[in-house]
Amino acid sequence: MGDFVLHPDLVGQLDDGETVFAVEAKGETDLLKGLIQAEVYQTGFHLAFLAADSAALGTRLVEFAMRKGIGVIAVGISVAITHLPQPHMPTRDAYQFIARQMDSVIQISAGQAFHYNIPTHYLVWAIAFEPGVTYSLTTLEGVLTGYPLPKEWRSALAGAQRLGLVQIEGNQVRLTPTGRAAKDILPATLSEWTEVHQAVGARGNGIPLVEYQPRSAAVLRLLLLHEPIVRVVVGGLSTFPNRSADFARLAEACDRLDHARAPIFFLKSEAIPILSDDRGRIRWELVQAEHYRSSTFYQYKSILKHAGLLTNTRLGGATTKGYDPKRDIWELA
DSSP: THHHHOOOOOEEOOTSSSOHHHHEEEEEEESHHHHHHHHHHHTTSSEEEEEHHHHHOOOOHHHHHHHTOOOEEESSSEEEEEOOOOOOOOOHHHHHHHHHHHHHHHHHHHTTOOOOOTHHHHHHHHHHTTTTEEEEEEGGGGEEEEEOOOOSSSHHHHHHHHHEEEETTEEEEOOHEEEEHHTTTTTHHHHHHHHHHHHHSSSTOOOOOOHHOHHHHHHHHHHHHHHHHHHHHHHHHTSSSHHHHHHHHHHHHHHOOTTTTTTHHHHOTTTTHHHHHHSOOOOSOOGGGGBBHOOOOOOIIHHHHHHHHBOOOOOSSSSSTTTOOGGGEEEEE
16 A cells, blocks of 8 residues: 555455455454554455454453444454444555455466366357356256366366356356357357367367467457456557567566556465565566466466467466576567
8 A cells, every 4th residue: 555565464355246354363462453453454445353362352442443443353262243343435546456456366366267278168168058048067067068078177167257158156057148149159069169179279289279260269359358467468568669578577567557466467476475575566586487377377378379369479388397487478469
């Protein structure tokens, strides 16, 4: 937030997709200090809480927190919310920065990240599903009979949800309006799509989807351009004279454009605090190959290539072992 950095012990987002909260956790001491820290969090969060040992929470402290609009969580054998305040409106700039961070974390997390580097596994659901039909996850594999569905098909379905093609609710899944529109453009049958998959997914000899079937790649490209981080990558590459940069320089360029999203996209979560200065800026000169996310320079880059957003330069590798970011070239198509 400006020239200083806040470090809540826990942050989260309610299932309304907008309300964000922060928790400052203390034990039996420093409770007043914890309240002051929680009050500062109100600058950027709708809800701020102090969590502390239930035996240490006195009546006066709880009353003071209530006057400040701070929630109180009592922790003992069980956990109870002693006071749940009304959400308040945080300051605009601080909240927007936190919201962008939260959105990026959700998009890059294991449940939402692209597990496969071949987009056919994600687009296939729009072909297989019928509009207006709700499917059960327990019987879903039979819907794609004839298509070489990967063993971890739920990861493929999660990728389809990330692209906005399907909506998963509990044990049920259905096409979204976006998925219905994509269905009208993609090949009509699973057998046709299986041929596409075999061509673009051939090990070592795969043809980029944009070359083999430009129409389907255009669908993928439109879906990807709805993702804020994709627009940041495109914007970062656009700052270079030839619209091309190695991975390390691209990361720095994207960080200058959007500091909330870029570090989460390019760096492993555990590396960010190690590489950050006291103002929250990334010291890019200290970044080593092992600090980068392999899913970004492998799976994500592959998807962008298939969509026709990047030229067909080689991928960085499935892991950071032996990875050289200076030799990993990203270039806008």
